[in-house]
Amino acid sequence: MIRVENLAKSFEDKKRGAVQALEHVSFEVKPREIFGLLGPNGAGKTTCLRLLATILKPTSGTAEVGGADIVRSPEAVRRQIGFLSGDMGYYARLTPREVLTFFGKLNGLEGAGLRQRIDEMEATFEFGEFANTKIDKLSTGMKQKVAIARTVLHDPPILILDEPSSGLDVPTARLIENFMLRARESGKCILFSTHVMEEAEYLCDRIGVVHQGKLKALGTMDELRAQTGKQRLREIFLTLLDMVELVDKSEGARK
């Protein structure tokens, strides 16, 4: 469903000159799979996801998302994805229903079909009376539900989630986790980024470790353990990042 080939992106920065945010990254994500991009801040995760969501254009390389090329037919790509980022804002002055109506229309839904879909979302996420309350007045959890509902409203086969649980408390983050697991069950292809090890370990079928714009390793947890000789994802991660001095030397012994 997602096939990334030699994807690279560099930015022009006034102070630093050309900055290579992503260097020749390749990986694949299949339907009914959760693929996690793991990396420290500034590793290039967000850039990678934005490239796949066609918000940014690659400097070189390309990717296919749902059979459409991100460079040649970005609009066809965007029709098949649900995109959510953890630091996204809310339309505070609108109600959940108005936001869903807006995004539904942007995704080509209209009329009775749109209304029915919004009703379904409101039932699934238990908006109840809050459906017509301005988002400003909603709790963080409720806001998060609106964001998720907005992402899956048009039933996209592919979900691209950029640190979806960043800044959320445990119960609210759990909303996101459950949502991802349910989406996988229903056959969706899910690509997400995180720097929370636990979350990655719990959710991911496969993991790609990104550091300084490069893909350092790729595989299932077991494959990564075999590759590094470490058990916990935290230690695997630090080993892959060549931050050997930070790796817990006693890890194996403690196990």
Add this chain to the structure above:
Amino acid sequence: MNLKISAAVYQKELLEIFRDRRTMISMVVVPLAAIPLLFMLISKFMSSREEQAKGEAVTVGVLGEDKVPTVLKALKAAGFQPMPTADLRAAVEKKEVAASVEETADASGETHISIYIDKTRQASEIAGDKIQTALDKLKMDTVRASLRGSGVAEKILTPFDLKSVNVASEKKMSGLVFGSALGYVVILLMFTGAMYPAIDMTAGEKERRTLEAVLASPAGRNEIVLGKIGATATAAFITALLTLASMAYSFRFSPQAESTQEALHMAPPDMGSLAMVLITVLPTAIVAASLMVAIAICAKSYKEGQSYLTPIVMLAAFPAVVGMLPGLELTPALALIPIFNVCQLVKEIFLGEFSRVAYAVAFVANLAYAAIGYLVAARIFKSESVLFRV
């Protein structure tokens, strides 16, 4: 071009506009409250000035009643109260008297009269005019009296009668004043009315991080920009509509309408002209909207957007001010200048004599500027370095 997308964006932006306090103030409150207030202040000011002028006009400074033997009687007859003062100039400057009169005689015995007035003061000017009239009459009377004994016919003094007739109707007179001022006010308020929505839906969305989700939807960039410019232009147009409505109200229908008309020496504007003005400013609303949206996209925060657009509002006022200068006529070539052309047309509509060619040229030119503005905004909106500038 998928207009359904633009319509969806347009609807959503209007919802946001109507729920944003800053926008509502600049779009609704300012035109509805400020205009009647402005008129009230102007008419209060004018009538109090006139009263003051009337009161002040009766005093006239002299060095002493015996120092103005020739004119004293005439001054008193014209209703002036001579006030002895040591310094005739200073008394006028310090507003102790409306004007001063000095009488001197030279070596040959000829009499010289000087009137001191302060031309920056209405009261002083009025007094000066009255003194002039009174002394002109005195002069004539004196000449007549001398002629009476000489046998020369008095008629020799007035070989012909002279008067000037103002052919402009009252409508035209008020049209000139009203039209010049209105064009400026409408343009200025329209740009202010467009400013906050334009910032809010571009830099504001960037700052609040809501834009990314829209960009990741299948909606095309051109369609999104069209919806945003449409909504901003609507806000600008609503501002113009409310400004005109509130002017019409305070001039025609409010309880103070008559005193306002009287104080401003103006007849009320007719509704046909007001409607015509609305149609005339429509393309300018779109020009203002596309210009402001295009610029505000480049800002990364609401605050930055404000500091980008405030100079634009001032810049827009510039051709509008030039348009207020009297004596400028709208030729087809001048009709190509944006904003200026609208100000001129508004003035000419109120004078009831606009040229159809100039009107058509201006209308088409403004639509063309609007289209260029849209294309530029759409282009900027596709630049990732602008959208993700941090």
